[in-house]
Amino acid sequence: MADHNAAGPSRTGPQLPTEPAADPAPERRSRTYEVMARVRAVESLQSELWDRGLVSGELHTGVGEEAVAAGVVGQLRDGDAMALDHRATGPLVVRGVDPAALLRETLGLENGLCHGMGGHMHLFAPDVLAASDGIVGSSGPTACGLALAGRHRRPGTVAVAFFGEGATNAGPLLESWNLAVAWNLPVLFVCKDNGWAITTRRRDVTGGHLVRRARSFGLRVRSVDGWRVEAVTAAAGTLLDAARAGRGPGLLHARVRRPDGHFLGDAMLRVLTDPVAQMKTLAPGLWSSARTSGGAPLRGRAGAATHLGGRFAALAADRAFRRRDPLAHARRRLPPEVADMVDARVAEEVAALTADLEAELSAGPVGGAR
Amino acid sequence: MSTLRFGAAVDAGLAAAMAEDDSVVTWGEDVRLLRRELLVRFGKDRVLDAPISEAAFVQAGVGAALGGLRPVVEVMLADFLATAWSALLNSVAKVTDFSGGRWRLPLVVRTACGGWYGDGGQHEQALWGSLAGIPGLKVVVPSTPADAAGLMLAAVRDDDPVVVLEHKLLSEAWLDYLGGSTRGNLALDVPAAGAAGEVPQPVRPTPIGTATLRREGRDLSLVAVGVGVHRALEAADRLATEGIEAAVLDLRTVAPLDREAVVEVATRTGRLVVVDEDYIRAGLSGEIAAVLSEDGVGARYARVAVEGTIPFDRGREHQALPNVDRILQAAKALA
Numbered sequence: 001m002a003d004h005n006a007a008g009p010s011r012t013g014p015q016l017p018t019e020p021a022a023d024p025a026p027e028r029r030s031r032t033y034e035v036m037a038r039v040r041a042v043e044s045l046q047s048e049l050w051d052r053g054l055v056s057g058e059l060h061t062g063v064g065e066e067a068v069a070a071g072v073v074g075q076l077r078d079g080d081a082m083a084l085d086h087r088a089t090g091p092l093v094v095r096g097v098d099p100a101a102l103l104r105e106t107l108g109l110e111n112g113l114c115h116g117m118g119g120h121m122h123l124f125a126p127d128v129l130a131a132s133d134g135i136v137g138s139s140g141p142t143a144c145g146l147a148l149a150g151r152h153r154r155p156g157t158v159a160v161a162f163f164g165e166g167a168t169n170a171g172p173l174l175e176s177w178n179l180a181v182a183w184n185l186p187v188l189f190v191c192k193d194n195g196w197a198i199t200t201r202r203r204d205v206t207g208g209h210l211v212r213r214a215r216s217f218g219l220r221v222r223s224v225d226g227w228r229v230e231a232v233t234a235a236a237g238t239l240l241d242a243a244r245a246g247r248g249p250g251l252l253h254a255r256v257r258r259p260d261g262h263f264l265g266d267a268m269l270r271v272l273t274d275p276v277a278q279m280k281t282l283a284p285g286l287w288s289s290a291r292t293s294g295g296a297p298l299r300g301r302a303g304a305a306t307h308l309g310g311r312f313a314a315l316a317a318d319r320a321f322r323r324r325d326p327l328a329h330a331r332r333r334l335p336p337e338v339a340d341m342v343d344a345r346v347a348e349e350v351a352a353l354t355a356d357l358e359a360e361l362s363a364g365p366v367g368g369a370r
Numbered sequence: 371m372s373t374l375r376f377g378a379a380v381d382a383g384l385a386a387a388m389a390e391d392d393s394v395v396t397w398g399e400d401v402r403l404l405r406r407e408l409l410v411r412f413g414k415d416r417v418l419d420a421p422i423s424e425a426a427f428v429q430a431g432v433g434a435a436l437g438g439l440r441p442v443v444e445v446m447l448a449d450f451l452a453t454a455w456s457a458l459l460n461s462v463a464k465v466t467d468f469s470g471g472r473w474r475l476p477l478v479v480r481t482a483c484g485g486w487y488g489d490g491g492q493h494e495q496a497l498w499g500s501l502a503g504i505p506g507l508k509v510v511v512p513s514t515p516a517d518a519a520g521l522m523l524a525a526v527r528d529d530d531p532v533v534v535l536e537h538k539l540l541s542e543a544w545l546d547y548l549g550g551s552t553r554g555n556l557a558l559d560v561p562a563a564g565a566a567g568e569v570p571q572p573v574r575p576t577p578i579g580t581a582t583l584r585r586e587g588r589d590l591s592l593v594a595v596g597v598g599v600h601r602a603l604e605a606a607d608r609l610a611t612e613g614i615e616a617a618v619l620d621l622r623t624v625a626p627l628d629r630e631a632v633v634e635v636a637t638r639t640g641r642l643v644v645v646d647e648d649y650i651r652a653g654l655s656g657e658i659a660a661v662l663s664e665d666g667v668g669a670r671y672a673r674v675a676v677e678g679t680i681p682f683d684r685g686r687e688h689q690a691l692p693n694v695d696r697i698l699q700a701a702k703a704l705a
Binding site for chain 1: 415492683
């Protein structure tokens, strides 16, 4: 492990400017779009590998969260730390971690980022002080500890915690908000609010208002459209500056979409993407159970069926992703010829990555695929 | 009798319990989706979605049971039980004793556990040994659809807290929910006899605390729970081709342990291998060694269990879990 008390991060991937404000605006926009496009491309590759049966278990992508990753992580400096959740790939790519190492870890290869021990949900990059955790809500308390260590060992640095709004019902996360305020820790909490806790609607399990809730803890809060990278960057910048200067922790509330569902193969999503096959599987059991004697009266059963229907309808409405695709938005902010150039560069990178991976895959069985 | 898949069988046991007693209420993360068939039969008042607040909604189960319900609290994965450990350790397991037996706690905690599908060491732990170490908790781990239904029904009828662990590899419903069944190209070694089987209709309760012999044998005993039972049966088939007849004892309940059954089979065969998907230290496998020792059984003993963090990589995951080759090796070392 690197001695991160002394050494700065040694990055293998492309660098983002550490002082984005010093860049001329068009150049900055182009770099931001490029890193977002790289994140999308790496996660698309992950999805493809999963589809092919080369990745076992669950796979959570951060598609829809690219602007949050780029807008927040793009502003981090040497010595800053990150506590990540189960969608950690994007922030790590933005931080400059080698995409090839991330993809190999997704495949469970010995030469992956963590030697194939953790997989995509448990990614650790000590040289950039980034640790992820698959237990919902853990990132908040971990970031508090990283920030405390930062205050001792790396003054002027911050720690960032990423989590979804579902995590704001986990006790330890709420406790970490109080801890950060009570100890005046340089923490930025980043809440990616996609409106769904796994496959349950936020409104069915969350009371009150998240922004007001965070403010009542004494956090400095900004709420933004998470698909607009310029909005994320501006709000995160303000909060990071305050935290860095010792003026207290902040929370960035970013409204995002989740077009891939909670994880790939999301059962709720499949009902929408493959309705005929799914209804063939689901309908007989539902129908026979609804008609079995012993249980609720008819009105209760009808209410339950209505609830299920409403849940799917809400998901369907939520899937209008294209208009709020963070990547498309970032692209629209560039002159078309610049955007084309960036796309070509990323495509070239991805082609090289794919070729390397395919070479490794042809060397032997991976991930338990047939 | 009807043929049910393992996951459907657990729900059939719960449905039977809900139909016979309207104080049975279930809640947990995504439960209205996962238990949608219970939802449309028993209504929203008895099937509730919970926020990702395990510490609160498990502890709420204590209050609900004290207040007159028979809650079935579902924590999605056994690994996440850790976030509600205080509720389990300090409340669920203590109420009856602290009240001098004046207040019983008819609470079921239901959770999915286990690996063999490559989900990494934080989402596929077994943990039944850790749970069984807590006095005041009963812990059951079915290996067949009949016992999945029967142990769930028995757990809900029990007046004391019971943790029901359903192994994900046996449950088509869990593998499907986790995205698995969308991919025909993922190779999973699912034991057919555990994944689907005959379930009596109406569901018959399986007595908690009783093991059952799945295979007779005079040379050696393999003692297991959950998927381990099926791995042991496969190992026994292979041993038989080499002239070694192995008995397979399915414990079904980890706490309270069926000591008599363990002692009986060990005494009869003189050799015993524990097949345990849980951690090797301070758990089920060591407990069985202690039982043999306390009862003066001089059987030769070995164990195949999980010795470290379960690796994400499928190849190393397979090595870490009690696979058939490891069982054979341990068995032959005793032979």
